[in-house]
Amino acid sequence: MKPGHTEDRPGADAQLARWQRFRKSRNAALAAEHGWLTLTSFQWLEGQPAAVDLVPGRWSTDGTTAFLTAAASDGLTMVEGGDPVDGTISAVLGDEESLLWVQFGGDDGRQVVVELVMRADRYALRTRDAASPVFTEFDGVPVFDYRPDLVVEARFVRYPEPVDVPISTANPLVDGVHRSVGDLVFRLPGIPHELHLQAEEEGLGALAVTFHDETNGAAAPDQASAEWRKVSTPRPRPDGTVILDFNCAVNYPSAFTPFGTCPMPVKNNSLDAPIEAGEKDPCSAG
Structure with missing residues (x-):
C-alpha cells in the first residue's frame, strides 16, 4: 500500500x-473581508506631510504619532464609527501593533481599508483592497x-x-x-x-x-x-x-502577497527532509 x-x-x-x-x-x-489576501501596498510614513500611493490625503509621522490630513471631498471615513475625515487626525501605536484606521472607495465607501502599522519602530501604511485579484480570484x-x-x-x-x-x-x-x-x-x-x-x-x-x-x-x-x-x-x-x-x-x-512582514524561521529550524504535507506554494503549485 x-x-x-x-x-x-x-x-x-x-x-x-x-x-x-x-x-x-x-x-x-483567508477569504475574509479585508483579510490578508487583500493587501496591495506597504509604505513607510515620512516626517513631512505627503501624498502616498493608492490613498487620498496627506500622511506623516513625528516618530511617536501618525497623522492624516484630508478633506471631506477625499471620501475617507473612519473604520470605527464611519465618521468622515475632515481635517487632521492622529493615532499612536506600540511596536508590532496595527490599526484598521480609515476606509474609502467602492459603492459603500469601504472597498479599501487603510491599516496603520508600527514595524521596526517606524510607522507604515498597508492598503487592504477588496478588489485585489489575489482576493477576488481566490478559490x-x-x-x-x-x-x-x-x-x-x-x-x-x-x-x-x-x-x-x-x-x-x-x-x-x-x-x-x-x-x-x-x-x-x-x-x-x-x-x-x-x-x-x-x-x-x-x-x-x-x-x-x-x-x-x-x-x-x-x-x-x-x-x-x-x-x-x-x-x-x-x-x-x-x-x-x-x-x-x-x-x-x-x-x-x-x-500570498509581497506586502507582509512575516517572520522567517530561526537558523536551526531547517529540516533535511521534504515535508510533503500541508499547504503548497500558492504562486506555483498546481
Whole structure:
C-alpha cells in the first residue's frame, strides 16, 4: 500500500475528516473581508506631510504619532464609527501593533481599508483592497495530499527561560525576534536521526514552529511549498509529549502577497527532509 494512504493506520477516516474541516475553516478565514489576501501596498510614513500611493490625503509621522490630513471631498471615513475625515487626525501605536484606521472607495465607501502599522519602530501604511485579484480570484490554497504518517508525536523540551533570537522577516527593512521557549524533538519516516525545531508559545500554552524543509522551491511546481511555513500544536501533555501534524502546516501571508512582514524561521529550524504535507506554494503549485 502506498505510504501515507489514509487506510494505513486506525482512525484514518476520522483523521481525514478532521483535516478536511481544518482546510475548510482555513480557506474561509483567508477569504475574509479585508483579510490578508487583500493587501496591495506597504509604505513607510515620512516626517513631512505627503501624498502616498493608492490613498487620498496627506500622511506623516513625528516618530511617536501618525497623522492624516484630508478633506471631506477625499471620501475617507473612519473604520470605527464611519465618521468622515475632515481635517487632521492622529493615532499612536506600540511596536508590532496595527490599526484598521480609515476606509474609502467602492459603492459603500469601504472597498479599501487603510491599516496603520508600527514595524521596526517606524510607522507604515498597508492598503487592504477588496478588489485585489489575489482576493477576488481566490478559490482555496493548494495542498499536498493528506499524509497520516506525517502526524507524529514530539517531545517538548522546555528551556529554563525563553530565549529571544533575532530573525529576518519577509520585508528586508523589518527585523524580528523569535521568542524560543523550547525544542520539539521528533522523528520522521525514513529519517534515521532525531529532528529538532525551536518553538514559540501561543495562547493557552499551545506551541508554534516556523520551518524550512526540502519542498521549498522544489523544481516540480506541484511539489513545492512556500519558502517557509508554520505549524501549531496543542498544549503539551503533562509528560511533555505533543502531536505535531504537518498536514496542518500553513503559509504565512507573505506567501500570498509581497506586502507582509512575516517572520522567517530561526537558523536551526531547517529540516533535511521534504515535508510533503500541508499547504503548497500558492504562486506555483498546481
